[in-house]
Amino acid sequence: MTTLRHEPFLDIARQREADRLGMVVFLASEAMLFGALVMGLLALRTFQPAPFAAASERLNLLAGSVNTAVLLTSSLLVAIGAEARALNRNRLATWMLGIAALLGIAFLIIKGREYYQEYGEGLMPGAGPYQDFGSPGARMFMDGYFVATGLHAFHVLVGVAMLAGCAWRLRRSDPPSKVGIENVGLYWHLVDVVWVFLFPILYLSR
Amino acid sequence: MGLRRLLLTWVALLVLLSMTIAASFLPIGNWRQLANMAIAAAKAGLIVWIFMKMRQETALVRLAGVIAAVLLLVLGSLLASDYLFRIDSPLIRIDGSNARGPLTPDAASSGERSP
Numbered sequence: 001m002t003t004l005r006h007e008p009f010l011d012i013a014r015q016r017e018a019d020r021l022g023m024v025v026f027l028a029s030e031a032m033l034f035g036a037l038v039m040g041l042l043a044l045r046t047f048q049p050a051p052f053a054a055a056s057e058r059l060n061l062l063a064g065s066v067n068t069a070v071l072l073t074s075s076l077l078v079a080i081g082a083e084a085r086a087l088n089r090n091r092l093a094t095w096m097l098g099i100a101a102l103l104g105i106a107f108l109i110i111k112g113r114e115y116y117q118e119y120g121e122g123l124m125p126g127a128g129p130y131q132d133f134g135s136p137g138a139r140m141f142m143d144g145y146f147v148a149t150g151l152h153a154f155h156v157l158v159g160v161a162m163l164a165g166c167a168w169r170l171r172r173s174d175p176p177s178k179v180g181i182e183n184v185g186l187y188w189h190l191v192d193v194v195w196v197f198l199f200p201i202l203y204l205s206r
Numbered sequence: 207m208g209l210r211r212l213l214l215t216w217v218a219l220l221v222l223l224s225m226t227i228a229a230s231f232l233p234i235g236n237w238r239q240l241a242n243m244a245i246a247a248a249k250a251g252l253i254v255w256i257f258m259k260m261r262q263e264t265a266l267v268r269l270a271g272v273i274a275a276v277l278l279l280v281l282g283s284l285l286a287s288d289y290l291f292r293i294d295s296p297l298i299r300i301d302g303s304n305a306r307g308p309l310t311p312d313a314a315s316s317g318e319r320s321p
Contacts, residue, residue, distance in 0.1 A: 017264050017266060017267065020263065020267050021266060021267050021270055024267050024270040024271050025270050027271075027274070028270060028271065028273065028274030028277075031274045031275075031278060032274070032277065032278070032281075035278040035281065035282075036281075039281070039282055039285050043285065043289050045239075046289065046290070046295075046296065047289070047294070047295070047296070049296075061227075065223070065227055068223055069220060069223060072216065072219045072220060072223065073216065075216075075253060075257050076212060076213070076215070076216040076257070078257075079212050079256075079257045080209065080212055083208060083209070083212070182259070185257075185258075186258055189253050189254070189257045189258045190258075192253055192257075193249075193250045193253050193254065196246050196249045196250050196253070197246050197250065199226075199246075200226055200230070200239075200242035200243065200245070200246050201242075204226065204227070204229075204230035204238070204242050205239065206230060
């Protein structure tokens with residue numbers, strides 16, 4: 001594999017650093033986006049601890065825990081895939097990224113089933129056969145839950161599309177560059193980091 | 207190849223996940239939430255440092271990542287300095303009444319308040 005140098009960069013190292021810097025700045029803006037939601041949830045927990053805990057207890061802890069493990073495992077596979085691409089083992093990289101994308105789909109299926117369960121239990125604000133929050137604070141918790149996990153699920157969906165695209169292109173004669181695969185991997189790891197914070201706040205605030 | 211390092215990181219992440227779930231069942235009151243946030247920070251640190259390969263990045267790229275964390279801390283502190291000192295904050299409430307005097311029944315029913 002040769003990384004192609006292109007204008008305006010004079011050497012490969014600087015080009016690589018610029019690529020990486022751009023990606024990290026974008027990820028920092030994503031961290032701001034999710035950070036605001038996390039802070040909103042923490043403020044709600046400070047002011048309404050009892051309803052917050054009551055609503056948190058009604059979430060499906062098993063599904064949330066399994067989903068955390070699924071995302072952590074997919075992150076491992078993406079890291080291995082990026083390593084394999086750097087060593088020109090594109091076949092291995094294809095498999096790793098492909099399985100990671102499948103794990104992302106598994107995450108979305110589990111999340112969807114949870115949403116459906118909450119829909120049936122009256123926990124989905126403004127939808128479902130009936131509404132059963134118990135208190136205004138719990139209703140606010142569920143609002144925050146659906147906004148935060150919904151936005152996160154959208155990011156998972158985008159990540160799955162990018163991982164699958166990379167896996168597909170790795171099989172062809174013009175595979176994505178090492179830096180390109182690594183940047184997609186960075187995005188996926190950030191999605192993982194966001195979930196690592198959402199999980200305890202939403203599911204473990206009992 | 208750093209395969210061994212990646213696998214060990216993954217094992218550590220899963221151990222931390224089981225720890226945070228176990229900690230949430232301990233009868234230690236609000237310390238649970240502190241423990242859970244500390245474990246989340248440790249997990250995020252492992253992912254950022256090993257999986258995202260920040261340990262191999264240049265100072266410039268690391269700085270961009272650190273600024274994100276610093277900005278979140280600044281914004282969080284500003285938010286806390288507002289919310290934590292509002293009139294119905296748990297920090298400044300004194301024995302069930304607030305600075306405006308005891309809650310009227312009307313105000314009490316509009317939003318539940320924790321003891």
